[in-house]
Amino acid sequence: MPHSFTPIASIGEFGLIDRIAEIVPDPLEDKRILCGIGDDAAVFRASPGRLQVMTTDTMIEGVHFDRALTPMAYLGGKSITVSVSDIVAMNARPALATIAIGIPRNMSVEMVEALYEGIGEACTTYGLKLVGGDTSSSHALYITITMIGEAADDSIIFRQGAREGDVLCVTGDLGGAYAGLQVLLDQRRAMDELGKEFEPDLEAHRRVIDQQLTPAARLDFLDVLSEMSIRPSSMIDISDGLASEVHHICSSSDKGATIRVTSLPIDPLTRAVADQFMDDVDTYVFYGGEDYELLFTVYLEEGERLVESGQVAIIGEILESSKGVQALSPDAGLIPLHPAGFDHFGDSFSENGV
């Protein structure tokens, strides 16, 4: 055992990843590798004219989900969606996946079957083939998906590439997944208090609960871009929360940005949930995460065409890097937007322990 013990929380998840990247051999030494750690997925040349992208994501019981709140089939589907979303964020299409799964003793064959029914359905939805896996017994349920996607040579879109004057656009509504999580946690608390007398009341909040439990990756939106001949200059999926993702695009592209808070696309039900819990709905959008929508940058004219077609919202502009990343709201004016998304190793650990 080493003599010093530096807690991982003291350097955080991104600090740890930086340390790891310094230790292992630099993947870019291999000229076929176009991108290693630091984007939604790694990119490498499989053959002349064809690129592959590769991503891996894990969901762990008690860290990323609570089994009591998560039907197994939904969990299976969501675990596939998380990786498809990373592939889509590179403007690539999912092709193959492997699954490593750790199964605790209190899970039955029927539960594992339900999980794989969700996985199988998601594979069909996204045109993905499951080619292998590893099953182990474990202390808690965990699922690691590794996915390969494909793209033509010039179609990959990185986080870097945002241009000054571009508009920032998002697909879909934001903050809903986090609102759904709040509803589920509230029901869980009521269930714990009332025991058998508790009758869950989920129908009124069905839409945000679905956004939490059965999100969809926006593979469909790649067709929209392609049909409208629009190629974003940068793109990322919104998994950790909008604030974190805007910062990723800006730091990768060496740019700044302003986000107009009044332009954020938010479902009225998400607003209602935030009001019910006396939360600021903007924090759901900026820091909630798990929306699996796409954030991207395009020329203003392209953004306007996308808005007209009803496909996206323009939420801000790309500026020179010295401007930093700021949020503009009627109440507060222009204030710095902090990048804090969810950090598994930080103090937010137990808060996000569902």
Place this chain on the structure above:
Amino acid sequence: MPHSFTPIASIGEFGLIDRIAEIVPDPLEDKRILCGIGDDAAVFRASPGRLQVMTTDTMIEGVHFDRALTPMAYLGGKSITVSVSDIVAMNARPALATIAIGIPRNMSVEMVEALYEGIGEACTTYGLKLVGGDTSSSHALYITITMIGEAADDSIIFRQGAREGDVLCVTGDLGGAYAGLQVLLDQRRAMDELGKEFEPDLEAHRRVIDQQLTPAARLDFLDVLSEMSIRPSSMIDISDGLASEVHHICSSSDKGATIRVTSLPIDPLTRAVADQFMDDVDTYVFYGGEDYELLFTVYLEEGERLVESGQVAIIGEILESSKGVQALSPDAGLIPLHPAGFDHFGDSFSENGV
């Protein structure tokens, strides 16, 4: 929650994998996929003339290893070796990998760095690039490696393909990893009993301990085969124990086999450890696993050339399927060889809990 609860132990790991394979879409529907679940790695066509193989493996604290017995750098190296061994068993070369890691709160930054130093060294040894990963906090340490390997179109060797009259060959010595595990467990027991007064005595058993903690995948042996222009008709790596692997080759190839127990290559130190613990050394070889040597089938003449060059041992013959899989020993004569390798979900769970 489903109404019935069938324990996973009642159908076993392979039973569970069969159920899963029935639920998810058949990968072979995609004509580019040559092999899905059921070999050491999946095989798919990346481009005309080039095949890729893909495998995923997990190591979980308390299931596959005991942190008290396993230096972090060794654990990192071994986790890479396990997957490289699967790639090599397909006659392919490792190219890229991703790592998903779950880190418990009692691990320090220094421990994670040591782990990745082992991973980095192994990447350099095998000519492999780490292109991505996922880090989470978790209850116990787990490491999932997913690896992509490459091969020319006609060079992949499957488990199926063994021909009647072929000889069964193995590289290296067998049973050493399990002997090393016994020594480590014994030292652990002594440490628990004696506390601080205990002085570990590992030097005398260094070779088998190394086979347990720092095994090497036989990437080097692919060059031997290539230089001698020998192409095995089937191949598999020995991860679960020789008995299990012989059964995999025989069932995939629809053949039977006889293994000559007197021909098993066993290091004298492995024999000495088995004697010390009053075990039958053959059970180490047949059921111990983790040797990461290669088991393959070739024509008798090819096997003899490999034996002459000092590279392998011939341990048996491939027969027609009706003969079953048997072991021939001077004491017991010809007796059925049971396939039981390690089953994570069976009763052997706690026995292998290191």
